[in-house]
């Protein structure tokens with residue numbers, strides 16, 4: 347478990363237990379409605395919500411916690427399609443009120459006031475949701491739409507070898523690997539996530555699909571290895587904290603490699619001291635930090651601060667899905683680059699980091 351700032355371990359355990367109990371007290375119907383497994387899941391969710399609140403308080407970001415709560419609520423509504431959607435909404439509001447009550451008892455007044463602010467914002471966010479954006483993700487339209495639909499269909503039917511053949515044949519037909527990565531494999535991954543979230547597929551399909559996508563990504567290596575070696579600029583890339591989402595950062599290193607950079611990929615779940623050691627040992631021109639889950643953002647900031655504290659001479663780029671649910675948190679950080687787009691990053695690096 348990541349270390350939290352406002353809720354040290356003892357307090358977290360106490361708070362989680364009390365929030366869970368208070369929640370059941372305020373809404374006794376939950377005990378009838380949920381089976382044993384669902385109650386255990388609810389207990390885990392209390393932990394996850396406290397972690398998210400801690401991260402939002404730590405970074406003093408107004409959007410992070412409300413966005414997380416809205417995501418959890420939608421997931422609950424998807425999990426209980428037969429129950430009217432205002433039932434999970436009421437349950438979530440009660441849950442947030444229980445959190446508030448308990449934290450008022452457990453935290454010093456100044457921290458409790460801060461927690462209340464985030465909890466109130468979350469309640470308004472779900473009671474009065476902002477108008478939703480365009481209904482389509484763009485998956486079904488645009489360049490390579492047919493190809494990505496075929497690739498995804500094969501993943502959904504566990505036809506992983508055929509999916510790999512499809513990508514291999516596409517690459518052999520001259521479609522640049524950069525397009526395959528960004529316009530076929532990435533959208534297919536995001537679509538897998540949406541299908542899981544809306545309960546259209548199980549975790550098994552998403553897991554097998556993701557490992558197939560990682561194998562498909564490896565198909566660009568022959569192209570990378572064909573390039574003559576030379577004076578290459580070096581990039582070190584990693585996910586932060588307990589982040590397990592590594593497909594995005596792998597894709598970034600593959601894209602850098604395709605443009606002739608030398609990449610070292612630390613991968614997922616890397617402790618901060620290991621990142622610093624790798625920077626000292628390998629002396630890259632650029633370090634790329636990727637964060638998918640918002641609760642890992644404080645660790646990303648820790649790494650940025652540690653790099654400056656240690657006086658390491660390296661440019662710092664941060665990005666990944668987590669930043670999209672914040673109020674532009676990156677603009678407060680001492681970094682060299684942020685974008686939500688991998689190609690922007692590589693274009694910027696080519697311009698700003700001389701060979």
Ligand code: B12
Nearest residue numbers: 535539543589590591592593594636663664665666688691
């Ligand atoms: C595959 C997957 C997993 C796999 C990851 C396996 C692996 N080896 O990577 C596993 C099963 C482990 C997993 C676990 C979980 N997951 Co998951 N996962 C996904 C999924 C379906 C696809 C991720 C992916 O491959 N994306 C494709 C890559 C290419 O895109 P990308 O990561 O966005 O990266 C691109 C850009 O963001 C950008 N970028 C990335 N980093 C950087 C850095 C810089 C500097 C720049 C400029 C750009 C940049 O460039 C990349 C290339 O274009 C997503 C769905 C989604 N919408 O992403 C959910 C998703 C991210 N997961 C989610 C969740 C909730 C979880 C779990 C908490 C589930 C659970 N209850 O256990 C756990 C958490 C595990 C952990 N500790 O990290 C949620 C997150 C929701 C939220 N609130 O943020 C998502 C969005 C699913 C959903 N629709 O709700 N997951």
